[in-house]
Amino acid sequence: MPKESNVTEDRLHIQALVPLLVLSIVEYEVFTFSKATVTAANQDAWLSILIGAFIGSIFVYLFIKLAARFPSMNYFQYLQIVWGKPIGFLISVLYLLFWVSFLSSIFYETVLINKLLFLPLTPTIVPLTIFALSLIWLVSYGLIPIIRFFQLLLPFLVIPLLFLGLLFLVTIKIERFLPVLENGILPVLKGSYLFLGAYQGPEVLLFAAPFFLRIREGVKASLLAYNLTVFLGFINTVAAIGILCVDNIKEAVLPGINVVNLLELPGFPVERFGLLLTLPWLIGIFTTLAIYLHLLYSGVFQLFKLRPQKWILFLVTAIPVTIAYFFPNENLHEVLRLYLTVFTVPMVYLLPVMTLLLAIIRKKGRVR
Template sequence: MFTRTDDKITTAQTVVIISCYMLGSGVLTLPRTLTERVKTADGWISLIVGGLIVLLAGICIVKLCQQYPGKTIYQFVQEIVGSWIGSCLSTLMILYFVAISAFQIRVMAEVTKLYLLEGTPMWVIVMSFMWIGLYLITSGINSMARLFEIILPITIVVLLICMFLSSEIFEIDNIRPVLGEGILPVLRGLRSTVFVFIGYEIMFILPAFMQHPKKGVKAMIIGTSIPLVMYMITYIMVVGALSVDGVVRSTWPTLDLMRSFEITGLLFERFEFFLLVIWIMQIFSTFTITFYAASMGLAQLSKRNIQPIMYGLIPIIFIVALLPKNMNEVFDFGDFIGSVSIYLFGLLPVVLLLITKIFKKGALKEDG
């Protein structure tokens, strides 16, 4: 079967999947990308506003999916806009998830090569992670959810400990004055925050596998709130310790923060290694869920078995991941994906929901 309707997940597992998806490479890159655009220390305000916008978009997606219980976006979009347009939209979403998978696996490989496996060919690292991810997703979404339930608490604890220990070099003046240059810099930063909150679109798929799909809005709110709090703490601590100028000059400012202090007398005096290892696991989580979403889309669109499609996507994601020649092109690729997500998953759910409500489609039609 191309759809495993018996592969159910709990509401708590849904929350974990959303949070793990959003907590991808953002913690490593967010302080730099956001500060570059805002050019002040007010990026944390952009995070709050951006988080609320993404949350509203996510709730809209959940409300739309609740009109078509047991179905993913790939299955019900054709019922809303017709077969031809629906197939085109599904194809765009599949390409989007493939692009996200490739971006995440490339960032994971770049960080691994720079800090852990210096001298190792990039393609070796990418391929190794991809085969591990393939092994995970072949077992279905429930297996992924159980792994994420282990990764997320460890990630939160390690990040909070690292941020707490870095407080000794934190300077409150580095994040002052608040709104010193007005609201315009905050608005400029909204685009960057949308990319780090990429993950809400997975709710186009998860409600079909939830044991209690009516709790989808609750899962969306909690699942978005966890990354929002983590991102805010990270941004404030990194900018407060390194300053706006220092953050902009750094490729991986969060890791540089961990390397900028030592705690003498403890068993471990340097903590960037722990953050690095945990965040490789976190980026791996994002890669696997997008890999699975792309595979499911192709399977449901073509009405074929999902297993061969998973293997078939491996070379495609591999090629796309290695296309950027350097880190600047990798970040440009990420910005492009963020721009696409605004239109594909920001505006589209609203339009589809309006069509569903106006023409009384989905569950409403069945009830009538």
């Protein structure tokens, strides 16, 4: 397996941050988080997203500032410099546990999608094995090949979703967004929190920073990538409210699929638009699994001073796959997703900003 310590020989241009962040953030929940956001804010969920996007953009900007202080190190490496070895090690272990839970949830969602949309009679172990083996093959080559793979897949994710957004415009009913702020601002703020919680992924740039040339110049690319994913989520939520209405969203299992199935364009040569959502959905799930499996794998051998070996990758992959296989039911999965959403804000957003503030106070890392 190629050693990533040779990254200085093959660093990526800063523009590669766009596919990395877009495909790290977009996954199963981005197409269903409208349910949680709408449950909190009702028809004002669109406002929750705008507020959450502004807050999230500030966090992404600060992430670049943090990465720029330690341009040749990843997040786990300078956590122990900034916080001290015991606390830094403990925080890193918390991330590993968080990623195991997150990966277990997404692996389980691959089974759900297969049952709902593709091959409902196929045994659970089949899609799990296919995903696991293909991910092991990709992750074994290291982060740079993963990012280059993301660059190839980005158009197949974004173009169908943007086209769907155009189709939604002719079907949305404006009256379903009224009255604005019917229940005040607090539900909107709660919806903003849930929006941020649905967007795991921006912290990936803290681990990928050493693989990029001049990471300090990555503000524009990072903000572009983050807000592109926000725009895709915004389209999905506005369409869900304007087509399904709030009450139907709360009762739906997969609002994104329901919205697409209701699209009717008389005279249009295509009658079913499911592929425009399911293809990006599968791409989003696979790429998110790939990047987080890489982070989990590299984090394990980095924290515990192990040599990168394939048997470790197989073992690390087997843990979330096994959890997903023995997951008892969809209700428990929804509970896990809710906890992950709640804990994403402190783990993904607040801890890196606290690390930046502490690094500034303790004068750690580069100032410029």
